[in-house]
Amino acid sequence: MKYAGFVDSLAASGTDAWAVHTRALQMKAQGEPVIVLSVGDPDFATPPGVIEACTRAMEAGATKYSGAGGIPVMLEAISMREEERLGVPVPQKNIVVTAGAQNALYVTMRCTLEAGDEVIILAPPYIMFEGVIRACGAVPVTVPLDAANGFAVDLEGLRQAITPQTKAVLLNSPHNPTGAVASPESVEAVLTICRENDLWLYSDEVYADLCYEQPYTSPYTMEGGPDRTVLIRSMSKSHAMSGWRVGWIVGPDQLCVHARNLLNSMQYGGSAFVQHAAAHALNNEGAAEAEMREAYRRRRDIFLQHLSGISGISILRPDAGIFCLMDLSALGVTGKKFSEDLLAAQQVSVLDGGAFDPSLEHHVRIAFCQPEDVLGEGAERIAAFVRGM
Ligand SMILES: Cc1ncc(COP(=O)(O)O)c(C=O)c1O
Structure with missing residues (x-):
């Protein structure tokens, strides 16, 4: 075949x-x-309270189709969580619940990239970035982080890597594998480059809840950020819930509409009892x-x-x-x-x-x-x- x-x-x-x-x-x-x-x-x-919330939800009948993109209780919990973290409004219409950040990356890229488009990734990248970009028919273009400078973003290198085919920059901060956190100035500069060149800014913030000294400043909070930034988020690491497969996208209205439509074709809705448990985790397991x-x-x-x-x-x-x-x-x-x-x-x-x-x-x-x-x-x-x- x-x-x-x-x-x-x-x-x-x-x-x-x-x-x-x-x-x-x-x-x-x-x-x-x-x-x-x-x-x-x-x-x-996984915190026992999360498992209990999951069991309660199953016993209460949250075991049926749930609709694509997230159940209301989970969207509300994420909205509150992100507003508290980012300090800017994050309406529920701008949130889409996915099966972890990996799924969020795929859905985001599938809805924003054409075959042959280039996505700039900063090296060393998280191992799975290349695969997900290629799965969407696009091409990863690598710009090295500045190793001599604590793996900071090389802004000049980033500018030079942009071609007519470039569609997006994928920023991963806090960063896997270095643990480096991009400075607010460099995040702002990356956003400015994206604005000047009309590019998407995919911001993988999977580790933002695990900052030790300084909180991470997200491009979503910056002027012009919400129009072109897509936040990729996950509960895998922050709540020891890697096997539950819960993450989400925060992005512009229309992206979220497309993402829900795509998720309808892909999964016809995530698991409701898992989302009840995840919402409990966000609301009560601080x-x-x-x-x-x-x-x-x-x-x-x-x-x-x-x-x-x-x-x-x-x-x-x-x-x-x-x-x-x-x-x-x-x-x-x-x-x-x-x-x-x-x-x-x-x-x-x-x-x-x-x-x-x-x-x-x-x-x-x-x-x-x-x-x-x-x-x-x-x-x-x-x-x-x-x-x-
Ligand atoms: C940078 C980064 N993005 C995305 C993921 C995927 O996370 P998830 O388990 O939510 O799919 C990981 C997992 O290790 C990661 O390190």
Whole structure:
């Protein structure tokens, strides 16, 4: 049988990176004392109150078709949440509930891009960006972040990358994998570039609820922002709800109309009981959310403390999120070799940075999704491995 031409571009880049992670899980299943620092799936349980709210909703009959784009109780909770976070009005008509941020990215791009359009992504990018852009028939164009300057946006590089085919810029701040938070000035400059060139600004703010020192300033709050900015949001990390598949879009009226129509074709509405639980989480689980955020911050500090002063490696202190990057350039080893050898020698799995982008060939990504004592032990094993190199 024949398949559509675009399917060949769907296999996500970075698949090789997961080889070490997969091996680590196999070793662990065989009883080896493996410490898994390679995956960014929160280790916290979803707050019990969320599970209870889900059960209550199911018992109350929220088990039928729910309509595309979100049930009223969830739209209301998101509207309140975003207004509080952003400090600007976020009406319910400008919100569309999706199956996580990944689905939000696809729906947004499918509704705004034609085949052959270019989307500028800032490298190193989140592994799945390229796949979702290509799934929409568009082409990712990479502009490196300024690594020497804390992975800040290279505004000149961004300007130069714009061609007549450019349709959008995808900004991801707080950033996966570096944990860097873009300054309000650079966000404003990116928005200005988008306005000058009539581009969409997709703003992936999945980690905005996990900022440690400074809150993130979203382009949505800036003059001219709401007309062309599409916020991509998720409950996966902030509420330890990755498996519930809940996220949302905030965008212009007409985009939201198209997005709901597309979601009608794709899923004919999300799960109502999941949305009742998610709305409960947004409305009532602030304490649990803050506890997890504080735990991630402590884990970051512990990890960095254990590895400070180890010669050959350097770590950019992340301002947000659940990851950090370790620079191995001074050791002269690739992230791929380091991650393979580290797993073999010390039973610790980390992710090869080269899988995100060639610029990270000499980096590995570490996720803070383990309790403090396990993370500390993982850091000590990494230190021992580096000392022995
Ligand atoms: C930057 C970024 N965007 C989007 C996603 C997808 O999140 P979700 O689980 O909500 O689909 C992730 C997940 O790791 C991410 O890191």
